[in-house]
Amino acid sequence: QVQLVESGGGLVQAGGSLRLSCAASGRSFSSYTMGWFRQAPGKEREFVATIVWTGGRTYYADFVKGRFTISRDNAKNTVYLQMNSLAPEDTAVYYCAAAYQAMITVRDRNRYDYWGPGTQVTVSS
Numbered sequence: 001q002v003q004l005v006e007s008g009g010g011l012v013q014a015g016g017s018l019r020l021s022c023a024a025s026g027r028s029f030s031s032y033t034m035g036w037f038r039q040a041p042g043k044e045r046e047f048v049a050t051i052v053w054t055g056g057r058t059y060y061a062d063f064v065k066g067r068f069t070i071s072r073d074n075a076k077n078t079v080y081l082q083m084n085s086l087a088p089e090d091t092a093v094y095y096c097a098a099a100y101q102a103m104i105t106v107r108d109r110n111r112y113d114y115w116g117p118g119t120q121v122t123v124s125s
Contacts, residue, residue: 002026002114004096009119012086016123020081022096022116033102034072034079037109038092038121045095047107049081059106086123093118 008020022034035050049060049070058070069082079096097112105111 002029002032002098004098004114004116006094006096006116006119009094009121011122011124014087014123014125016086017082017084018086018121020083020094020096020119020121022079022081024077024079024098029077030074031101032098033100033106034070035097035099035106035112036070036079036081037095037097038090039095039118040092043092045109047109048094050106051079052103052106053101054103061107083121086121088123088125090121091123092121094121 003025004022006022012018031053033050033053036048037045038048039045047061049068051058051070051072067085072079095118096116098114099112102111
C-alpha cells in the first residue's frame with residue numbers, strides 16, 4: 001500500500017514557475033514508476049510526465065515542450081515536477097500517481113495503482 005500527498009500548487013502569473021512535490025509513504029518507493037497527471041475543469045485527466053522506477057528514464061507529454069522536468073529522490077520517497085514558463089492553459093489539478101514496476105504503457109493513467117488527492121495549479125494571464 002502506498003499513500004501519496006502532493007504539495008506546491010498555487011496561483012502564479014503566466015511565465016512563472018512552480019515546483020510540485022509528491023511525498024510517498026510506505027516501503028519500496030524505488031520500485032514504483034511515478035507519474036504526474038492533470039485534470040482541468042470539464043476535461044479528462046491527462047498524462048503530463050513520468051519517471052520509470054529503474055534507470056530513471058523519463059517521458060513527457062508533447063505539450064510540456066521542454067518546460068517541465070520530472071525527478072525523484074528515492075532517499076526521501078519524493079517525486080518532483082518543476083514547471084517553468086507556465087501558461088493559463090496549464091491551469092488544472094495536478095495528481096501524482098504510482099505504478100508498481102511499470103516499464104511500458106506508462107502514459108496510460110489506467111496503469112497506475114495509487115493516486116494522490118491532487119494539488120491545484122492556477123496560472124493567471
